[in-house]
Amino acid sequence: MNSLNWKSPKNAAKAGQEFTPNIYRKPCVDSKDSDQTPHSDESSPEVYVSKPQPLIYKSEDPGSEQLCGKHDAQGNKNAEQESHLQQLKSSYDQELLEYKEKQAALDDLKKDLSEKQQELTDKCSILKSTILKADDKIPEVEVTKLSDKRAEFENEKISLERQVSQLRSAQNEYSEQYKKLESDKEQLALELSQYEEEMSDLLQKKNDIEEKSRLFEEQFNSADDVVLDLDGVECSAMLNLIKSSYYSEIKEINRKRADLGSLKLETENEEISLQNRISTLDEVREQTKKDILELKPKIKELDELSADYWSRSEEHERNEKSLLEAVAKYELEHAALEEKRVDDIKKLSDLKNEFILEESLLKEKIASIAKSREENKAKEDSITLKSKQLETKEQELDFELAILNSKQQENQRMTGNIEHANAELEYKRKELASLRETLSEDINMHVTIRRQQLDIKKINKRMGQQSTYIRSLEDTVKELQISLEDARSDVRKNEVFTQILKSNLELSK
Amino acid sequence: MSDQVELQREAAYIGIDIGISNIAIYSDKGLRYVGRSIVSSDKTSSESDLAHVTEPVISLLSGDSKALEHVRDLLKKYIDNAKLAQPAENSYALLTVDHNSSGSYKRNILEIANDLFKGAMVVDSLFCVAYRSGKSDPSIYVDIGTSSTRICCINGDVPESMSCMSIDSGGNDIEKELLDLVSAEHEEILLTDELVKEWVNSYSYVGEFDTEVKVKVPYGGPSSRDEPKPDNNANTEFNITEEMALASEYLVSDVISGLTRMISDIDPELRDVFRSNIYLCGVGSKIRNISSFMEDELKELGGGKVFLVDDPVFAGAIGAWMLAAKMPMDFWAQLEEQKNTKRKV
Numbered sequence: 001m002n003s004l005n006w007k008s009p010k011n012a013a014k015a016g017q018e019f020t021p022n023i024y025r026k027p028c029v030d031s032k033d034s035d036q037t038p039h040s041d042e043s044s045p046e047v048y049v050s051k052p053q054p055l056i057y058k059s060e061d062p063g064s065e066q067l068c069g070k071h072d073a074q075g076n077k078n079a080e081q082e083s084h085l086q087q088l089k090s091s092y093d094q095e096l097l098e099y100k101e102k103q104a105a106l107d108d109l110k111k112d113l114s115e116k117q118q119e120l121t122d123k124c125s126i127l128k129s130t131i132l133k134a135d136d137k138i139p140e141v142e143v144t145k146l147s148d149k150r151a152e153f154e155n156e157k158i159s160l161e162r163q164v165s166q167l168r169s170a171q172n173e174y175s176e177q178y179k180k181l182e183s184d185k186e187q188l189a190l191e192l193s194q195y196e197e198e199m200s201d202l203l204q205k206k207n208d209i210e211e212k213s214r215l216f217e218e219q220f221n222s223a224d225d226v227v228l229d230l231d232g233v234e235c236s237a238m239l240n241l242i243k244s245s246y247y248s249e250i251k252e253i254n255r256k257r258a259d260l261g262s263l264k265l266e267t268e269n270e271e272i273s274l275q276n277r278i279s280t281l282d283e284v285r286e287q288t289k290k291d292i293l294e295l296k297p298k299i300k301e302l303d304e305l306s307a308d309y310w311s312r313s314e315e316h317e318r319n320e321k322s323l324l325e326a327v328a329k330y331e332l333e334h335a336a337l338e339e340k341r342v343d344d345i346k347k348l349s350d351l352k353n354e355f356i357l358e359e360s361l362l363k364e365k366i367a368s369i370a371k372s373r374e375e376n377k378a379k380e381d382s383i384t385l386k387s388k389q390l391e392t393k394e395q396e397l398d399f400e401l402a403i404l405n406s407k408q409q410e411n412q413r414m415t416g417n418i419e420h421a422n423a424e425l426e427y428k429r430k431e432l433a434s435l436r437e438t439l440s441e442d443i444n445m446h447v448t449i450r451r452q453q454l455d456i457k458k459i460n461k462r463m464g465q466q467s468t469y470i471r472s473l474e475d476t477v478k479e480l481q482i483s484l485e486d487a488r489s490d491v492r493k494n495e496v497f498t499q500i501l502k503s504n505l506e507l508s509k
Numbered sequence: 510m511s512d513q514v515e516l517q518r519e520a521a522y523i524g525i526d527i528g529i530s531n532i533a534i535y536s537d538k539g540l541r542y543v544g545r546s547i548v549s550s551d552k553t554s555s556e557s558d559l560a561h562v563t564e565p566v567i568s569l570l571s572g573d574s575k576a577l578e579h580v581r582d583l584l585k586k587y588i589d590n591a592k593l594a595q596p597a598e599n600s601y602a603l604l605t606v607d608h609n610s611s612g613s614y615k616r617n618i619l620e621i622a623n624d625l626f627k628g629a630m631v632v633d634s635l636f637c638v639a640y641r642s643g644k645s646d647p648s649i650y651v652d653i654g655t656s657s658t659r660i661c662c663i664n665g666d667v668p669e670s671m672s673c674m675s676i677d678s679g680g681n682d683i684e685k686e687l688l689d690l691v692s693a694e695h696e697e698i699l700l701t702d703e704l705v706k707e708w709v710n711s712y713s714y715v716g717e718f719d720t721e722v723k724v725k726v727p728y729g730g731p732s733s734r735d736e737p738k739p740d741n742n743a744n745t746e747f748n749i750t751e752e753m754a755l756a757s758e759y760l761v762s763d764v765i766s767g768l769t770r771m772i773s774d775i776d777p778e779l780r781d782v783f784r785s786n787i788y789l790c791g792v793g794s795k796i797r798n799i800s801s802f803m804e805d806e807l808k809e810l811g812g813g814k815v816f817l818v819d820d821p822v823f824a825g826a827i828g829a830w831m832l833a834a835k836m837p838m839d840f841w842a843q844l845e846e847q848k849n850t851k852r853k854v
Contacts, residue, residue: 489645492665493835496640499667500603500832501840504630507616508623508847 092379099372106369109362113355120351127344131337146323153316160309167302174295181288188281195274202267209260216253520838521595523602523626524830525584526634526823527618529566530655530680530792532583534591535826536600537834542591543822548579567656570607570614581621588625601841602626603833605634605825607659608673623848628841630833635661636668637828638790638818647779648786649771650818651764653793655680658764660771662783674771678763680792683709686756691749698726698747708749713757714797716805722750757796764793765806772811784811790818790825 526533527546534542546566565583568576588597604622606615615631622629635650639661647664661673684705691700704726712722725744768787775783784807789799800815807813818824 494837496665496667497832497836497840500630500632500836501843503632503667504619504844505847507612507619507631508844508851 096376099369099376102369106362106365109365113358113362116358117355120348120355123344123351124348127341127348130344131341150320150323153319157313157316160312164306164309167305171299171302174299177291178295181291184284185288188284192278192281195277199271199274202270206264206267209256209263213253213257213260216256520841521593521600522830522833523588523593523597523600524605524637524826524828524833525602525622526605526637526825526829527566527580527584528605528634528654528825529564529570531822532566532587533823533826534587535823535830536591536593537830538594540591540593541823541826542587544583544587544590546583548583569617570610572611572613574617577617577621580617581624584621584625597625598627600626601628601833601836602630603637603829603836604629604631605637605829606631607675608633608635608661608668608670609659609675628844628848630836630844632829632832633661633667633673634825635659635673635790636663637826637832638788638824639663639828640832641824641828642788642818644786646786647782648788649768649783650788650790651768651793652791653679653760653764653789653796654791658760658767658791658793660764660767662771662775664779674767676763676767678760680709680760682763683713683756683760683796686759687749687752690752690756691747694752695726695747698745700726708753709756710792710795712749712753713795714754715757715761716754716798716802718750718754718798721748722753723748757799758802760793761796761799761802761806765803765810768803768807768813769810772813780811784813787813787815788818789815790821794818794821 521537524535526535530546532544532546534540546564548563548565563576563579565576565579569580593600602622602625604618606618619629619631622631635652638652639648639650645665647662650661650663652659652661656677656679658676658678659673660676661668663672684702687709688700688702688705691698691705708722708724712724714722723746725746772780772784787803787807789803793799794817800817803815804813807815820827
């Protein structure tokens, strides 16, 4: 039985014949089942038939019998009503229990709903946070920073490339210069070898000429000793011929000598010019050496720079790759997160829909509960009336109890007053005792003060004596000081006199 | 010791202040005598008295040895005139000399005194004045004399030459100034030095003065001392108040400048003490209002307190007598011994 198929008391009375669950009455056994034992375990309690048992009174008076019958009928009716009321009460109790259970279930549902709602909100917040995190994972600032870095790196790359191109051009120039210098050097070496050859030829020629000249000189010197093997020839023509040949030879020798001198000068000049050229070549060589030495660290620097550039470019490529990877990863993550976000949103919407449906169902349930509650309220009102009556009685009893309590309180107050008076008396007694103590202390103090006064008087007397003694001492000291001052003044005066005497003695000398 | 005290008590002492204008003598029992430091020549001389008046002290100071006898005579005369209780030969004398006077002058004075007295000493005149006052505080003594002014810082001892100074301005300068001023104002008046001196002595003043200085001058009188003195009836009265003030301030300004110089040389810690004890003596101290006038003048230069010495004529002599009387007998004996040995030699 539930509240939905609950009937009015009238209908219930009518239906009582069919179902009267009187708990105070013994279960009636059907006539058909009279043969069966009333407490058989086989029969279930539901098979009890609530049939009213007609009471049979036997009386001799028909009037009284009638009255008795009426009374019995009334009594039966009352009993029935009572049983009906009991049934109603029990049904009400059951309904109340059911209602409570339902209420509890509803509460549980509500709790579940709130929990689910909480879960949903948590999920939503998690989703939001994840979305935000996904958004904030690579912040724009970092992206801009990275792009800036990239631009910077690009700029650096460009500048480095430019530097490298410059260095390469410089290297080319240097190599060209170096080649030129090398060719110059080779040319110089050739010229030097040529010059050396020429020099050696010249020296050889010089030696030859010197040899020849030496021979000629020898011949010239030995000319006097020329012996003409012309025996018996004494002619002036021969002599002239010899003389002319001799002079011509001398001329030739002189010419050759002059040629030799000119050649010597030429060779000397050439030697000087060659030496100059050698010195210039040496200078050029030194310059080139210096240039080479200067260029060497530059080459090294260039090599280092190029190596650095290549390493940097490699690093840049690596960075670029890592950036691209990061960007790809970011994009993937972003897409995944987007998908996840869409899914979450979908889930959230589904959950929301579910929640709305559940909410509508719950609302319906709440409405039905509210209806049942209203019905119950009406019943409750009737019960409350009865309970109010009981309450009035209770109030009366409470009033009596309050009177009793007031009397008790008055008694307590009286006892409190007595205790207070006792405490006051105790306090006064203590005060008196303390006053006694203070009085005795004062007396003692007075005595001690008196003694101290006497002591002070004694000390004063002593002090007076001592002060007079000190005064006398001071007087003597003053006298002594005066005498000392007098003596000092005498000494001073005597000083004056001695000064006067000294000056006079000096004058008289 | 007691014998010495007895001897000291029995001995006679004389204090003599030998100044350029006056010689003051002070002896026991308050005996005083003052005479001018001038000597008149022999009366039998044919020349007039005025022509033979000499100033031996000034002459001796300037190193004239001939004046020695004159000074001796003068001193002897004044001692005789003073009528001492005991003869001079039995007395001890203390004579004053200026701090800036030469050693020969001091020796000469000492020699004269040794001849005249049993024992003699010379001492600074301003120190005697200070000793007479009996004040031992550090003080400045200003002796405005006839021809010069001496300023001395005295701090209980006989002042050294370092703590004294001399200015060539004195009472005579007032006289000269006044003479010039009056002569310039009144050409018709015939003035003598003596007359002007008399005026200066009688009426000199500085600062504000209520009464007018009026003098009587012999109108058209003698222009020189040789001429006869005019009759009293012929005297004419003149007001020389302004001239007198100007002439007197002329000297005082010099004195103030000297004082400031002297004060500036003093130790700064003692300057205020010295400033507050300035004593005036000598002829110049007779100028009326001089102390207050000098104080006013000194206010502009840092301030000072000026006092006049009591009894300026005899202050030096009294101080000298006091010193002589308090001088230990041994000292006198030492001097006597030295004198005797010197005589023997």
